Amino acid sequence: MKGVTVVDHPLVQHKLTLMRKKDTSTKSFRQLLKEIGALLCYEVTRDLPMEEVEIETPLSRMTAPQLAGKKLVFAPILRSGMGMLDGMLELVPAARVAHVGLYRDPQTLACVEYYFKAPADISERTVVVIDPMLATGNTAIAAVDRLLEAGAKDIRMACLLASPEGVSKFHGHHPGVRLWTAAIDERLNDHGYILPGLGDAGDRMYGTR
Numbered sequence: 001m002k003g004v005t006v007v008d009h010p011l012v013q014h015k016l017t018l019m020r021k022k023d024t025s026t027k028s029f030r031q032l033l034k035e036i037g038a039l040l041c042y043e044v045t046r047d048l049p050m051e052e053v054e055i056e057t058p059l060s061r062m063t064a065p066q067l068a069g070k071k072l073v074f075a076p077i078l079r080s081g082m083g084m085l086d087g088m089l090e091l092v093p094a095a096r097v098a099h100v101g102l103y104r105d106p107q108t109l110a111c112v113e114y115y116f117k118a119p120a121d122i123s124e125r126t127v128v129v130i131d132p133m134l135a136t137g138n139t140a141i142a143a144v145d146r147l148l149e150a151g152a153k154d155i156r157m158a159c160l161l162a163s164p165e166g167v168s169k170f171h172g173h174h175p176g177v178r179l180w181t182a183a184i185d186e187r188l189n190d191h192g193y194i195l196p197g198l199g200d201a202g203d204r205m206y207g208t209r
């Protein structure tokens with residue numbers, strides 16, 4: 001699928017299988033989500049622009065590569081996006097964070113915004129939207145809409161699991177936003193949950209069910 005990278009690294013796939021199991025504890029689920037966050041971050045940042053700088057090693061001068069431009073912005077969609085954030089920040093500790101508070105109305109499955117706070121200079125930074133579950137696609141679309149409204153120009157999306165319906169709806173709205181996911185599952189059920197999926201990511205992370 002164009003614009004979609006399925007991260008099939010063995011470590012990612014093994015950890016995802018552990019997360020799917022219904023008997024995996026809240027503690028393990030949270031730890032695994034954080035670890036997969038870091039592994040996905042590695043892939044999402046693979047093509048970031050670089051520049052050459054002159055440095056001095058203890059032995060000699062050399063020209064060496066470093067990341068060019070301003071620091072990244074990670075934009076977790078509350079609440080379950082927070083589960084991947086710490087893993088990503090471990091790889092990119094100087095990144096900025098934009099919090100996007102959206103929830104799905106359980107009846108209509110439409111998105112309602114309840115919180116939004118982003119860096120003022122977001123237009124000059126690459127933004128990585130984080131949401132473990134790309135299900136209907138509505139939340140991810142609304143988050144990208146909101147970030148564009150705040151001025152973001154360069155946006156990518158990282159999720160753990162996606163539905164085929166969610167991917168095509170998301171790319172229908174935002175064809176220029178590339179997406180990284182650990183898997184694309186079979187389909188959505190009537191309640192907008194991904195099958196076979198892993199259940200409600202927020203509830204499993206925080207033990208709220």
Ligand code: URA
Nearest residue numbers: 133135193194200201
């Ligand atoms: N959100 C979840 O947490 N799980 C799903 O399967 C779909 C949306």
